[in-house]
Amino acid sequence: MLEGLLTAGAGALYDAMVRTGPMPLDDPRAESPEMRELFDRGFVRRDYRDDPVIAPMEPVRAVDHAILGAQQRLLEQQRQIVAARQQLDMLQAVYRAANGAGGDSAVEVLTDPRRIGSLSLELCLSAREEFLTFTTRHFRRKPDASTVMRLPDAVTERGVRLRNVYERAALEFDGAKEVVDASVAAGWTMRVAPELPMKMVVADRHSALVPLDPSGMEGAVFVRSPTIVAALRMLFELVWSQSVAIHDPGEQPRHGLTPTQAKVLDLLATGMTDGAIARHLDVSERTVRRHVQGLLEALQADNRVAAVFAATRLGWLG
Numbered sequence: 001m002l003e004g005l006l007t008a009g010a011g012a013l014y015d016a017m018v019r020t021g022p023m024p025l026d027d028p029r030a031e032s033p034e035m036r037e038l039f040d041r042g043f044v045r046r047d048y049r050d051d052p053v054i055a056p057m058e059p060v061r062a063v064d065h066a067i068l069g070a071q072q073r074l075l076e077q078q079r080q081i082v083a084a085r086q087q088l089d090m091l092q093a094v095y096r097a098a099n100g101a102g103g104d105s106a107v108e109v110l111t112d113p114r115r116i117g118s119l120s121l122e123l124c125l126s127a128r129e130e131f132l133t134f135t136t137r138h139f140r141r142k143p144d145a146s147t148v149m150r151l152p153d154a155v156t157e158r159g160v161r162l163r164n165v166y167e168r169a170a171l172e173f174d175g176a177k178e179v180v181d182a183s184v185a186a187g188w189t190m191r192v193a194p195e196l197p198m199k200m201v202v203a204d205r206h207s208a209l210v211p212l213d214p215s216g217m218e219g220a221v222f223v224r225s226p227t228i229v230a231a232l233r234m235l236f237e238l239v240w241s242q243s244v245a246i247h248d249p250g251e252q253p254r255h256g257l258t259p260t261q262a263k264v265l266d267l268l269a270t271g272m273t274d275g276a277i278a279r280h281l282d283v284s285e286r287t288v289r290r291h292v293q294g295l296l297e298a299l300q301a302d303n304r305v306a307a308v309f310a311a312t313r314l315g316w317l318g
Contacts, residue, residue, distance in 0.1 A: 005066040010037040014056060017044065022053035030054055041066050042306045065306075068313050079238055106225035109212070116209070116220045123203040124151065130161045132236045134200040137169035138214055148182040162188045165236070165243050167196040172276040180246060180280070191243035194271045200232060208232045244270050244317070246280065257316070264291040269308045269317055 006014065013034045017023060025046070029035055035054070038044040042065040047055040056062070110116050124131050151160070164183070171180070171192060183190055199216055201209040208223040210232070223229055244266040257265065260281065267277045274292070278285045292304070299314075301307035311317050 005063065005070065006041060006043070007034070007037060010034040010041075010043075014038055014043050014062075017054075017056040018059060022047065022055040025052045025054060027054075039302050040305065041069065042301070042309060045300060045302055065309055065313060069309050072309075072312070079242070082235070082238065106223065107228070108222040108224075109219060110222055111219040116216075119220075119222060120201050120209055121149070123201055123207050123209060124149065126207070127160045127203045128158060129204050130163065130202075131204075132200070132202040132233070133164045134167075134196045134198065134236070134239070135164055135170050136167045136196050136199050136214065138199070138216060139170075146182075148179060148186050148188075150186045156187060162186075163236075163240065164188050164190050165196065165239055166190060166192045166246070168192055168194050168270045168272055168276075171246070171280060172273065174279065176276070177280050177282060190246050191240060192246045192267070192270050192272075193239055193243040196239065200236070202229065202232055202236060205229055205233065261291050261295065262316075264288060265295055265307075265311055266317060268292065268295070268304060269311070 005011075013029065013032075023030060035044070041062075042057065043062040044054050044056050047053050057065075110119070151162070170176075180190065198214060199211050205226065206224065206229065208229045209220055210223070211220050212218040223232070246267070260283070263281060264277060267280065272280075274285045274288045278288045281288070292307075295311075296302070296304075296307050299307045299310040299316075301310050308317075
């Protein structure tokens, strides 16, 4: 009945529980791999209202929840395919340029770190509409508030929109909150994604700078090809649409959650640890754990993955 959503054993166990009712916690099957799968997929929950039992979720809710999870996995696979095709186009252009196939000046390989650093600032100064960046966990030195890029008045007066997506791991260090606050003060709008394929800088629709390796230590590719820049912008927008805002002072309460609860839920969805969430929100880990437990109860979820799935289905994520 649930082929493709559950393994055969887990599907049979859920079917039996739907027919016979809740299972006592001391039932031998309560610790089976099949039961753990049912918990992970949101098909059962613990009920402590009377005698503690494991109760099956209503089929329509459980299956809808599982279908949403499958759809999200397919979406992620599609995103990876799109990103791979875009990077293939970029790498093909780099290969042709490096091997003299056409001598296309629209793609230039750079190896001088000073030139790469100055070019990033030059691209920002050249932007007329938007300056887009990816920030990964690969740092030459740990960021602090003084490293945040602040633009001259001549740029900000043009109304250039500054957007950056952080990789989750790039914010999991002491002092990350100060970096975020300084970025906001400098005019940046920021989001966080579970992971990013690379660093990236894109200025309007005319230029981009991407590294040759994840750390950026091997050099970079300066791209002026409109087709490749458009592909990189598409990648940025796709990641941006699936990322979580990490600073929104004007955020309105949603679904009865306090602003702190809503932000904990948003950051939980990125996979951040309790410690990283606590540092970012400037609260204790104990407070974060208390909010997480409250969210699990409100969403009737037994674990964080199930809570994120439920919050997505209910539209609770920002």
